Amino acid sequence: xxxxxxxxxxxxxxxxxxxxxxxxxxxxxxxxxxxxxxxxxxxxxxxxxxxxxxxxxxxxxxxxxxxxxxxxxxxxxxxxxxxxxxxxxxxxxxxxxxxxxxx
Amino acid sequence: xxxxxxxxxxxxxxxxxxxxxxxxxxxxxxxxxxxxxxxxxxxxxxxxxxxxxxxxxxxxxxxxxxxxxxxxxxxxxxxxxxxxxxxxxxxxxxxxxxxxxxxxxxxxxxxxxxxxxxxxxxxxxxxxxxxxxxxxxxxxxxxxxxxxxxxxxxxxxxxxxxxxxxxxxxxxxxxxxxxxxxxxxxxxxxxxxxxxxxxxxxxxxxxxxxxxxxxxxxxxxxxxxxxxxxxxxxxxxxxxxxxxxxxxxxxxxxxxxxxxxxxxxxxxxxxxxxxxxxxxxxxxxxxxxxxxxxxxxxxxxxxxxxxxxxxxxxxxxxxxxxxxxxxxxxxxxxxxxxxxxxxxxxxxxxxxxxxxxxxxxxxxxxxxxxxxxxxxxxxxxxxxxxxxxxxxxxxxxxxxxxxxxxxxx
Numbered sequence: 001x002x003x004x005x006x007x008x009x010x011x012x013x014x015x016x017x018x019x020x021x022x023x024x025x026x027x028x029x030x031x032x033x034x035x036x037x038x039x040x041x042x043x044x045x046x047x048x049x050x051x052x053x054x055x056x057x058x059x060x061x062x063x064x065x066x067x068x069x070x071x072x073x074x075x076x077x078x079x080x081x082x083x084x085x086x087x088x089x090x091x092x093x094x095x096x097x098x099x100x101x102x103x
Numbered sequence: 104x105x106x107x108x109x110x111x112x113x114x115x116x117x118x119x120x121x122x123x124x125x126x127x128x129x130x131x132x133x134x135x136x137x138x139x140x141x142x143x144x145x146x147x148x149x150x151x152x153x154x155x156x157x158x159x160x161x162x163x164x165x166x167x168x169x170x171x172x173x174x175x176x177x178x179x180x181x182x183x184x185x186x187x188x189x190x191x192x193x194x195x196x197x198x199x200x201x202x203x204x205x206x207x208x209x210x211x212x213x214x215x216x217x218x219x220x221x222x223x224x225x226x227x228x229x230x231x232x233x234x235x236x237x238x239x240x241x242x243x244x245x246x247x248x249x250x251x252x253x254x255x256x257x258x259x260x261x262x263x264x265x266x267x268x269x270x271x272x273x274x275x276x277x278x279x280x281x282x283x284x285x286x287x288x289x290x291x292x293x294x295x296x297x298x299x300x301x302x303x304x305x306x307x308x309x310x311x312x313x314x315x316x317x318x319x320x321x322x323x324x325x326x327x328x329x330x331x332x333x334x335x336x337x338x339x340x341x342x343x344x345x346x347x348x349x350x351x352x353x354x355x356x357x358x359x360x361x362x363x364x365x366x367x368x369x370x371x372x373x374x375x376x377x378x379x380x381x382x383x384x385x386x387x388x389x390x391x392x393x394x395x396x397x398x399x400x401x402x403x404x405x406x407x408x409x410x411x412x413x414x415x416x417x418x419x420x421x422x423x424x425x426x427x428x429x430x431x432x433x434x435x436x437x438x439x440x441x442x443x444x445x446x447x448x449x450x451x452x453x454x455x456x457x458x459x460x461x462x463x464x465x466x467x468x469x470x471x472x473x474x475x476x477x478x479x480x481x482x483x484x485x486x487x488x489x490x491x492x493x494x495x496x497x498x499x500x501x502x503x504x505x506x507x508x509x510x511x512x
Binding site: 061063064065066069075076078079083084085086100 | 327
């Protein structure tokens with residue numbers, strides 16, 4: 001556990017930089033994390049981030065397959081929006097835990 | 104008469120039929136088990152087939168050998184479950200009523216989920232080894248293969264027996280070395296995970312083994328399509344990996360019947376309480392084995408450990424008591440590493456695979472996260488235990504709950 005200053009606010013993060021208290025999240029913090037990850041946020045990003053936060057809030061697991069079926073983006077667009085490791089980046093920016101692969 | 108209905112007579116369903124027939128009075132409870140196939144496959148044996156160590160006859164037995172006396176067996180396809188009516192419809196119109204239902208319909212490979220996978224090169228230069236057809240086709244192919252890029256790709260998580268693809272590349276390394284052609288075969292392990300495995304210590308240990316065996320790993324690869332004309336796999340980020348032989352671990356899905364019943368998630372796995380094994384919406388439905396969505400390995404060891412939990416909790420439900428058993432996600436996997444040696448991992452929902460000895464602290468005889476000859480014998484011995492002890496629902500000398508004794512933090 002550590003505290004990190006993002007967008008001028010102190011937030012709790014874990015050793016990988018994922019926020020540990022979803023209630024501390026706001027759009028400015030999201031933009032701050034996104035900048036570190038090399039992502040510039042558009043309205044479509046925020047639409048998807050809202051969708052991700054809602055999914056996590058009700059306890060659903062996040063997968064690229066599920067995001068591809070979200071109706072907001074398909075898997076290919078998702079990769080374009082969060083280049084490299086989309087699921088890891090998108091969850092970090094959305095202030096939710098990194099999805100664990102359960103195997 | 105009250106009715107217990109079990110859907111699926113694979114590893115999990117067969118164990119439950121045996122256990123519950125022991126528990127429930129014959130004059131009070133009818134037990135019925137339904138499956139569409141008559142042959143039981145020893146699935147851990149499929150891995151050995153491409154390398155000529157086992158053949159088809161080593162991994163099959165009739166399902167009927169493993170059902171206890173006093174259980175009705177129906178070989179039929181299942182149309183759907185009507186959970187509100189406590190009924191199951193079979194193909195052909197038969198209606199089965201139940202008081203309690205156990206769903207044990209497992210998972211299947213779904214190669215059609217990746218564009219170009221089940222296309223013109225399927226079973227020519229592209230294979231799976233999670234089906235008897237794929238494993239035997241690959242065995243014939245390897246007999247005359249001249250070498251090139253051997254690409255092993257995991258399409259998507261979750262998939263059955265998470266260590267099998269690693270064992271496959273370890274075996275391939277030994278197989279082509281023994282045939283004197285390892286220099287002509289480049290083995291590439293392409294995975295959607297960030298490393299060889301999910302949890303840190305096992306990933307490090309298994310990643311080091313890949314390195315020692317000169318097996319290249321390409322992590323974070325989420326396959327978008329197989330290009331059959333140019334013989335390459337492409338991921339969503341644009342990374343391309345050319346292959347001469349592609350061995351795919353296709354997307355795993357639950358049975359289509361689950362979707363028809365409206366009981367599945369987007370991959371047809373049934374939402375299930377990970378501790379009680381009760382279906383999320385219906386109190387008289389329980390789920391065991393690969394069919395559920397519980398966050399642990401889809402593996403026979405998990406089905407086995409959770410069968411003891413389900414046996415206890417189902418008796419609680421039947422007798423109107425609160426649940427007394429809670430599943431911890433325990434999984435235990437022998438991992439073949441080639442050349443007659445193997446390693447072993449033991450873990451659960453909360454504890455990652457750790458080094459140590461198993462099952463007896465300090466004694467073993469098996470070593471956790473170590474490569475040893477004894478671990479390999481453990482895996483071979485397991486086939487006998489599977490047929491003779493495990494499927495019949497008898498006690499195995501391993502606790503269903505994961506033990507910390509013998510593990511080093």
